[in-house]
């Protein structure tokens with residue numbers, strides 16, 4: 527469900543024509559619908575209430591870290607799942623109360639742990655035993671116990687892209703199942719640690735409920751074992767991972783997901799935290815791009831557009847599908863690849879499918895680009911990262927300016943010894959006189 531629809535012949539974000547946004551802010555441009563993301567977070571919350579147990583929705587900031595997005599979700603009562611100092615500072619800057627922030631991540635540095643403890647976050651999801659040593663030392667020094675949950679690895683491998691599966695024994699994530707009881711007991715024994723419960727996250731873009739059910743039933747079993755050991759468990763973080771529709775997938779509904787989670791954990795009496803990212807943001811955003819050229823070879827037809835794999839890396843990285851539609855309504859389809867300007871064959875937005883039969887200069891839209899779109903973009907090929915616009919009804923707000931080119935090398939430094947040598951006045955090497963004094967000396971050793 528989203529709010530990108532045709533009105534009077536052109537594609538709009540809520541009530542704002544995308545063409546106007548392209549004219550005002552240029553392309554490529556990420557555009558988000560406020561109504562969509564608010565609807566998703568409210569539905570997530572109400573699905574859990576209806577299933578019989580409310581949950582804190584800690585939005586997974588990595589999916590879309592823009593301050594305005596994180597703030598919009600915080601205004602709905604959401605918290606934040608952060609995985610770095612940068613995300614922690616961002617969540618705080620966006621106005622998320624520290625008491626609604628969960629610090630996850632497999633490789634937290636001591637300075638990151640310290641800052642989390644200083645600002646009083648809700649909990650650290652600990653993934654490796656060494657992290658407990660650091661937390662213990664920092665907590666002792668600061669004189670305040672560190673609230674922790676153990677992220678355990680339930681050894682469940684969902685069907686999804688190999689790169690985004692996290693719950694299997696072979697993955698780097700979580701405390702190994704066999705160690706969980708001993709590690710939890712050790713944490714309880716420490717005066718500087720305050721274990722509150724368990725966390726688990728088995729992967730992303732998961733399209734069936736079965737893996738969630740199996741993983742959470744295992745977690746419920748572990749909670750019972752810990753309690754039988756006399757250890758307190760009061761909170762469970764069930765992670766994120768619910769999939770969305772990019773093409774023709776039929777993901778479980780939020781209501782069925784919430785029912786499954788609540789049923790698997792029934793009778794434990796634990797508080798619940800969820801860490802959704804994609805399901806909140808993917809379909810709340812699109813990437814707007816302009817066709818630069820049409821190109822036909824003997825074998826193929828290409829639409830060369832002005833967004834590249836540096837802007838939306840998912841197709842190149844995971845072979846991910848994003849539907850490509852025209853901003854002008856009623857355009858016919860043709861077989862063509864939609865490719866970017868980057869010097870790699872992997873730089874495609876759509877390959878081998880039917881795409882809009884549009885001319886150079888027209889606008890296209892890559893759907894479902896609101897999660898892991900702008901957040902994974904880079905400056906590859908020295909391209910400025912795109913701007914972002916948040917639409918609410920008939921109003922559009924620029925929430926991220928496009929980068930200036932000069933920003934891209936502002937922190938680069940040419941060492942003095944390189945500056946002492948004046949560059950050659952002419953390009954003598956290209957067909958020039960090799961004896962010319964401007965030519966660099968030939969190296970013989």
Ligand code: LLP
Nearest residue numbers: 586630727730731766767801802803804898
């Ligand atoms: N919690 C933890 C501990 C996670 O590692 C993740 C995602 C989430 C929550 C949120 O998962 P979601 O609800 O968004 O599935 N870049 C990839 C996705 C990477 C997901 C990483 N972890 C993509 O574009 O498909």
